[in-house]
Amino acid sequence: MSIRCDVLVVGAGPAGSSAARAAAKKGLKTILIDKKEEIGNPVQCAESVGTYLLPYLPFKIPKELLRWEITGMYLWTENLAIIKDERGIFSGYAIDRLKWDSWISSIAVKNGANLLAETKLISLEFDGNQVIKAIAEKAGKKVEFKPKYVIGADGTHSTVIDFLDVPKNEVLGYVRSFEMKNLKLKYPKYDQLFFGEFAPKAYAYFFPISNTSANIGIGTIYKNKNLDDLYEK
Ligand SMILES: Cc1cc2nc3c(=O)[nH]c(=O)nc-3n(C[C@H](O)[C@H](O)[C@H](O)COP(=O)(O)OP(=O)(O)OC[C@H]3O[C@@H](n4cnc5c(N)ncnc54)[C@H](O)[C@@H]3O)c2cc1C
Incomplete structure (x- = not known):
């Protein structure tokens, strides 16, 4: 059985959760998947954020996440x-990155996105330029999605990019x-x-x-x- 959605976001890091939040807020049926068991864990970040960036965010970061000035x-x-x-x-600030990733994914969920952890994208199928199918793995089983759009936010070792006709990042x-x-x-x-x-x-x-x-x-x-x-x- 396939799960139909408007937008499948791959990767619940800051980029993916932000994108899922925005899509869901617009009323699109949005699914956010991440291969990690716990969103944000392990942290691969030195956790420094510039104060000057904060006013550009479309939400206020809870104070307790900004753990050190x-x-x-x-x-x-x-x-x-x-x-x-x-x-x-x-x-x-030093931001608590583990809590931040978890918090921002929860904001996506609050806006209507469906978050699936431990769900790893393994392949994408296209009809011309249009994505028609995404296959992921969850607990050893295949899960099939039929999204209208896929947002690849799966970081530097992106699986999404493997299926696109674009030069790979060195x-x-x-x-x-x-x-x-x-x-x-x-x-x-x-x-x-x-x-x-x-x-x-x-x-x-x-x-x-x-x-x-x-x-x-x-x-x-x-x-x-x-x-x-x-x-x-
Ligand atoms: C050592 C280090 C220190 C850093 N320090 C800082 C810093 O101090 N300040 C700063 O601003 N930036 C820092 N960065 C950069 C920052 O961490 C990244 O810019 C940021 O994490 C990018 O966010 P993202 O959402 O694009 O990707 P990521 O945070 O990488 O999120 C990608 C998500 O996709 C998931 N994923 C990957 N493949 C799949 C798949 N096939 N299926 C499902 N899910 C998948 C991953 O599990 C992950 O959760 C640092 C980076 C490193 C490596």
């Missing part, structure tokens, strides 16, 4: 030149990231970015999420670099 940013280069910007565009970079606790932070109110040969053609970041914890990470665009070595550096 950031007042500025340090940008460090190898020769230790520092730019410190306070209260400008570099001020913001891998943009590689990152090793951690959430660290019980820290003594020198600059707990500042996000910090570090540029140098330790992060070839990318950067390292240190984003506090409380007085004693931070999301930290290091990236590179090169596949052959060992991220653990870069992290040690």
Whole structure:
């Protein structure tokens, strides 16, 4: 049996849940699927958001999701030149990304979208340019959708894009990231970015999420670099 809908949104990250919210709000029969068992988990994000972006959102983010205020940013280069910007565009918050993804998907549901977790898109079928079928897998069983439109919001390793006649994204970079606790932070109110040969053609970041914890990470665009070595550096 096929499930008919106007819009099938693949991926309940911020993009997919926002799209599902907007479609459902317009009265379209909207189904939002995500392969994750728990929406937003695991978190793959350093959780920093700029204050200047918040007024552009069509809703107010609950205060409890904005868990730590950031007042500025340090940008460090190898020769230790520092730019410190306070209260400008570099001020913001550490958002609780797990709760944020869950919250924004719940807003989509409140507006009428049907959310199916643990439901992984595996294929799309087209008649010319028109999508006619989407097959997903849920608990080992195939689920068939007949959507009028599909919104591919399934992130950097998109399955949707595999079925489209468009150039595939090349891998943009590689990152090793951690959430660290019980820290003594020198600059707990500042996000910090570090540029140098330790992060070839990318950067390292240190984003506090409380007085004693931070999301930290290091990236590179090169596949052959060992991220653990870069992290040690
Ligand atoms: C290490 C790291 C740190 C970052 N730090 C920040 C930061 O500090 N601030 C910031 O603004 N951004 C940050 N980003 C970027 C940010 O996380 C992304 O821009 C954002 O998550 C993109 O949202 P999205 O909804 O497009 O995709 P995603 O959040 O990736 O959501 C895609 C969803 O699709 C689902 N999905 C994938 N394939 C399928 C499938 N076949 N079927 C069903 N569901 C599927 C996934 O489970 C996922 O839930 C960071 C990214 C990384 C990797």
